[in-house]
Amino acid sequence: MVEFTRRKLMATSVAATLGASVSSNVIGIESTEPPEDDDTPSAPYVKGSLKRFSSTAFGAEVTGPFVFEDGTPLYSLQHPSRDNPAPYNRSGIGYFEGFRFSMDGRNDDFSGLSTPQTNEEKGMVRSASGEFTFLAREEDRINGNTERLGVTQTPDGWNITPDNFAGTQYGDPASNPDCNQFIPTDEEGTEGFLFTNWENSPGNVSRIPISQDEDGGWTADLENAINLANTEPMRELGGTRINCYGDRSPWNTMISAEENYAQPRVSLTATVGDIVEKGSGKNLIGGCQFWNRPNPSGIQEAIDEYYGDESWGVQGYWALTGLEFLAYYLGAERIDQTASPVDQSAEDERNTMNPIGDVYPNPYRYGYFVDFREPTAETPEPIKYYVMGRASWESPDIQSDKRTVYGCSDGDSKGIYKFVADEEIDGYCDPMNVTGTLYAPKVTNADAAKKNPPADVNLEFEWLELGHAANYEVEKWIAEYDDVTQVDYLDTHADTDWEDDLDTALEEADTEVVENGNRNYITNEEIVEWAEQYENEGPNGVDEELRKVPFLETRAAAKEVGATIEFNKAEGVDSVDGAQPGDYIYFAISALNDALADTLGDVRLDRVDGGVVYRAELEDDYNVSTLEPVIVGPDASDPADIADDALINVDNIYVMDDGRVLCCEDADKFGRSYSNDCLYVYEPDK
Template sequence: MVEFTRRNLMATSVAAALGASVAGVGQATEPEDPDTPRAPLVRGDLTRFSTTAFGAEVTGPCVFGDGTLLYSLQHPDRENPAPYDKAGIGYFSGFQFTFDGENEFDELSTPESNEERRAVRSAAGDYELLGRERDPINGGTELLGVPQTPDGTNITSENFSGSQYADAGFTPDCNQFVPMNDDGTEGYLFTNWEASPGNISRIPLSQTEDGEWEADLENALNLANTEALRELGGTRINCYGDRSPWNTMLSAEENYGHPRVSMTATVGDIVEKGTGKGLRGAHEFWNRPNPSEIQSAVDKYYDESWYVQGYWAITGVELLAYYLGADPVDQSSSGNDLTPIGDTYPNPYRYGYIVDFREPAAETPEPVKYYVMGRAGWECPDVQTDERTVYLASDGDSKGIYKFVADRPIPSYDDPMDVAGTLYAPYVTNRDAAVERPPADVDLEIEWVELGHASNAEVESWIAEYDDVTQVDYLERHTDWEEGNEVTPDILEAADRAVVEDGNRDYVTDEEIVEWADQYERRGPDGVDEELRRIPFIETRAAAKEIGASIEFNKAEGIDSVEGARPGDYVYFGVSELNDDMSNEQGDIQLDRVDGGVVYRAELESDYNVSTLEPVIVGPDASDPADIADDALINVDNVSVLDDGRVLCCEDADQFGRSYKNDCLYVYTPEERGRGDDDGGDHDRGHGNDPDGHDEDNPGRGRGRGRGRGQFL
């Protein structure tokens, strides 16, 4: 067990935060981008299979049982020629992976012409769209990807003004095919739609005798529009996901609006400083009239403003209220005025979870939110074969990877609300992760910090206590304004300033989080007062930061392992950017900056634990030229492990020095031999400083233990 005194570390953290707040947390000047040794680098082989149409991400890779590949065409440029001007879901006709460990295709060239850049290209097969944004579905009563209000009004910019997280139907993401027959030729395709309100569609698919796939849009559903999901409050920003071992869709809510403190700050920093100025995050302004305008308001109110982390992701919260049945407030062509929503408003603690769709073939699948797995900006879950251990990645800056372990296999609970288990946060222990070293040369050694134990029903009962909070409460709780009076800019400013100073009193308070951490330190996670047990489950990031876990990962965007993974197999973790908290002078990870990101892998141990993250793909530096960047994996997003152990790696890329702006899908073939045998030969395909992958300036990797943080049980 590693121990530490939290208050000693807090003093250092406060000093750093106070210094940062002068310029504004998260608004530091972008450092020069030096050449990082062994960046980019691949331990194994990386082969480009596809480039997507201009403006679009490669999202939601899904491989059918016969080896056919499918992915989503997410937010393509509207100037692309049809059919690539609209978002959609398509498969590669005429191509199948054979799962024998060898690539079945020759590497696709980079796109050279404007025609090539504005289309979906592949090394083999032809991209055939199964469905496109706003296609009529469900007998013509719905549009693909578009949520509706309870009275059936489509929630689109044409029908509602106000802040939009994304155009309805423009952002298909995760796809998971749930087969309904033994040979896998019939089933349901579940697709996430990354917007607010969120959505998951279910499309019946079948394979023809000649191997092609057909979509039955007539009988497709937007699950957002079912009463079962609406009764849970709906969803927000459904991003990636997974197919569970019990053959259901697991959808991850990427609720970027959850941070209550910005960037490196902790709630303890606010208490020590005596004000939240420079430190508050977006969560605190969730029920503010016009919540997404808080950043411009802060810029106006304060000479020394700061980045309100996640402010942009509370766009669409008012549309979510309308989805739940709220009466729209007065609107103008430029957006909502200051009239607060006072009848129905979403509870922030109901968003940011893994959603399991039980009974996938039922007329209405049963949605279950796993509140007990914690609340974050989840990109994805990865449930292990023991059906108890779940690894999760929270996307965004200064975030975490987490682990949940159920008391017994999750499908063994008759009622999924009875699922109970322990939530863990990571602590990076090795000293060589805390010095400036190339990421390619440093494994991250992890111990898991127990945050707390609860049941799904317990967490839901805690969440329900905040169900009736509205925008009216934001004004009444923090000013002397009374409902029925006019809301003026001065009233709103007074409420905003009160929340900045003392926190949002409508939700969990700063004092509760600090008290939970104090009791945790003195008594351990099982010894906190009953009313404080909620803290790590509904304020997961804030709680983990408060006890000193390594909440430093930047854009952890992919986790996956081979279906049926056993001890000795690998879990892959995609970190889209290795910068900011992973490369600054604070915290447990202080590696050299690599803006192109890193793919780590971790070997499953006998109890399905992982304790070492080994870098196997390192992206390029932002300053690398086209001859390096053109063929490197940049800003890895989704990762998906094939049955033979190869890994599909999707991009959500900045252009960097590339000669083209398109995102790519790569197939990674890992090397078989261990790192200890690395002689810098052909198995490390390097670029940049070390073209052959060998770096005499960076020999070896330490295994020393770092200073302790928290009670690691």
């Protein structure tokens, strides 16, 4: 196969290969200057071939790709612009009616789709073949007309929407459908349940019965669809946050990943040790330290006010939005609401600073892989794999040995992690007994990578063992923090009685947390002490009370012992179902910049804002030790004749049965002539 590089693209334009056309007349799109970005050699680059299959409606991401057994593709239309013409102005899940990917090895099943040119094309879902047909859309009536698709409810049945509750929320309710996994209930694969993640807070996973007719068309039974968030097993588990991508397990269940962006306790490349050494978290502290603050997402505005010109960006603070809605989901009294839902009006809709003191979510219960065991039962039973680490997970990829799990944590300066169970995961009679070892990567050829183009560098790495535990042990450690509330934030960290002067108490608490950390949860001193014992005694020689650290504070712990936690937006990981040693697993890095390409990180590759897709060959024990770049995106400064037909900011990836890879975009415009995200099909070099 031809390997397309910048030089070849500029000479011949890969548009011909992609079946695309580039127009100099951009209609209805506001032009923006691309960010500064030096030209990086061999960017863009494709080792193999790349074809555009679909462009999605303006404002929407391409998420949740799935291919049915007969080759029919499906994906989610996530948060489209409300200004698009109907039906593309509302989110939903749809399949491409009349088209099937061919899995017979010919791989000539469609011609590349052209770029969207007109306002009409930009406002709709287009495809190279087949017609995008909705199965379900946001807030459709479901479950006997008692619920709305994708919308969570309080225990007493109130929909958690702006109509009923004031406060910050993570995306419009039901606007963010993401991962889709189909669990068949017949041998032919024509009937079953479609599980869909809803990337909101509180999080949600829906289950919709769907069936295929003789002509290949699919139909959803919305009457019998359910929101799993509103079932008792999910509420007893504490619910979920920001359910992003996921996977279908080797034991045929839906695995949902919680993308808990709010978990960083230190910003960017900082470590907890830096805070302890400095004696202050100023310029270093991250968003999770303000988890139980009244109106937690307001911390950035408060920091700017307290510190003025010396303020800094608190990493992850924005993902604290929707956190108080999660408290209502769990049954908290609406003490910070100016009115009850039944009599609330536009004039009095606001969220006060009154602290929630009865029921509040435990931060250590969010940021995990959620397995829906018995997926076809009347009410599926969810289990969280706490032992696999806490992160802003995009997706797990469970290998066919049923023991090895790879996961990507999304966001700036994040990690790729590995978990290896002692036995086959589905072999444990009780999933809470799943026991194994958590690992973080350490790049071993960082010096060779420095200031080299990503397309020219294989990243070699080893795995650092962080700890060994059982799922029930980690849950026990988590439970220690179940009763912490917003009242505790003020009582612990402020000298002033908040009931006498709430504003003064809040400022005192905020600045105290900046200086010495949040004392309601695992402390900075505990993490540093764990790391010192780790270095001296090894991961299994730490004190019993410190074993919890790498499982509850995974990112902070990994950084403290020198793991390479500097990937920017590790967005996806997948391999072909039933992958064996010698097969490839793919890792999608949405943007290769910041810590991986600046002067602070270990690796310091040349910057490529367009991102990279790596692949790694599975070794005999299902380990991987080399990341080989196979797709490199464009530079942000590249013009339309290069950027229009390159994969930009890869998000979800999905490996089809024939080894081709579906690559979804969550793209910045860069130099493109259009702003729509697209779905590409990557065919690897043989």
